[in-house]
Amino acid sequence: MSTAETVRSSDRDQALRAIVEATSAAIADDPDKAHARFGATGAGGDGLRTEIRIGGHTVLVDEPPALGGDGAAPNPVENALAGLLSCQVVTYRFWAAKLGIPLDGVRIDVEGDLDVRGFFGLDSAVRPGFAEVRLRVTLDGPAARERYRELAAAVDQHCPVLDLFRNATPVSTRLVTGEAG
Structure with a gap:
């Protein structure tokens, strides 16, 4: 990494730490501020x-x-994978800054297996969503391997979109139709 890239990375990490600290302070004063829509x-x-x-x-x-x-x-399931990938990148950056782990680069490859029989209703035993999703995370930086394992564990625990993939989220649907003729 060049000197200019190191300075930008350090500036980014300081900015992310400042966001974490400011958010933590605001929420400590008023927990309702933690809710976002x-x-x-x-x-x-x-x-x-x-x-x-x-x-x-x-x-x-x-x-x-x-x-x-x-x-x-991209189709909807590709966008879902892209959402997971991008949320992982963001979460890695924030948690690296929060934990003081130098992170020069993060690259993530994601793929998911989907059986279209579920979508088309051809087999009721096949779910319409992904059967499995796999992430391959490559981290670059000068820290010891154990620090990056610590970072990965924090990301797995705190990534919002990973949480959506791993846990059922209540979804409600309200159907609105035009006036009956």
């Missing part, structure tokens, strides 16, 4: 495309041609 809204477009608004961002989701889409964007 996230949301997205979307609508179907051409074919199987979905245009999603998340804050000030627009995200396109599509299916590959083999599943009836145009392949114009």
Whole structure:
């Protein structure tokens, strides 16, 4: 790593530690400040495309041609894997800063196995979601291997999207329909 990259990494780590400390102090004073709500809204477009608004961002989701889409964007399960991957990267960065573990780089590869018989209702014994998801995490930095194991354990314990994959989350659906003609 170059001197400039080391300075940027150190500045980033200090900024992340400051966020952790400020958040911890704010929550200590008022635990209600710990609650955050996230949301997205979307609508179907051409074919199987979905245009999603998340804050000030627009995200396109599509299916590959083999599943009836145009392949114009990642499909929903690829986006789920991308959400897990990106949340892991963020959690590694925050926890490395919090634990004082130097982390020069983090690379994550993720893959999941899905049997489409569940989605298409062809076999009721097959779940529609992933049967298994695998992460391969590569960490670069000067710390001892044991420190990176400590970091990985902290990430596994605190990554919000990993928690979604590992644990059932209550989901409620409210169906709204147009007026009956």
